[in-house]
Amino acid sequence: MKTKVFFHSRKGNTKKIAEAIADELEIPLEKVLPAYMPENMELMFLGAASYGSKLDKKINDFISFLDTTRVRNAALFSTSGKGDDTAIKIMREKLEKQGINVLDEHFSCKGKMFLFFNMGKPDSNDVDNARKFAKDVIEKFIKEEL
Numbered sequence: 001m002k003t004k005v006f007f008h009s010r011k012g013n014t015k016k017i018a019e020a021i022a023d024e025l026e027i028p029l030e031k032v033l034p035a036y037m038p039e040n041m042e043l044m045f046l047g048a049a050s051y052g053s054k055l056d057k058k059i060n061d062f063i064s065f066l067d068t069t070r071v072r073n074a075a076l077f078s079t080s081g082k083g084d085d086t087a088i089k090i091m092r093e094k095l096e097k098q099g100i101n102v103l104d105e106h107f108s109c110k111g112k113m114f115l116f117f118n119m120g121k122p123d124s125n126d127v128d129n130a131r132k133f134a135k136d137v138i139e140k141f142i143k144e145e146l
Contacts, residue, residue, distance in 0.1 A: 001142070002040060007047040008032045008059045013079035013111025014047045016122050017130045021045050021077065024131040025138060032062040038070050043141055045134065046095075047077040049111060050086035063094045073101045075137045077130065079111030079122060105140070107133040 004027055007018035022029035022045075038044060048059040074095050078087035085108050092102045109126040112119055122130075 001042045003027050003043045005029045005045040006032050008056055014049050017077055018047050020127045020130040021134040024134045032058055037065055041071045043073045044071045045075045048087050050080045055090050066098050068099045071100055075103045077107040079109055083110035105137050
């Protein structure tokens with residue numbers, strides 16, 4: 001099954017979670033643009049952070065070039081200063097509009113922001129939970145495909 005982790009990270013929070021997912025599943029890790037666009041990918045893990053109520057332009061552009069010939073299914077993860085699911089909701093809406101199936105399972109956690117807010121986040125518990133998320137997604141996805 002062709003699977004890969006794509007992410008965009010300004011401050012390194014989302015990158016830390018992306019690395020944990022890729023490491024747990026022993027799959028490749030790529031930054032979104034200018035990395036190449038995926039093709040014939042069965043499952044893509046996609047991560048980004050929300051900035052207020054928006055996504056970074058790079059992740060928006062990346063999603064706009066995707067379709068079902070490139071990616072069939074997506075599992076989403078995010079980090080944010082608030083620890084909310086804003087990025088997940090936005091990415092889900094955009095991907096579904098492109099015809100890509102977005103799995104119900106997702107992962108989000110707090111990321112450090114500014115100088116002193118959320119210091120140490122994502123922490124080792126967040127990384128462990130991201131690893132568990134990745135493992136659970138793959139196990140469920142494989143069962144559903146059989």
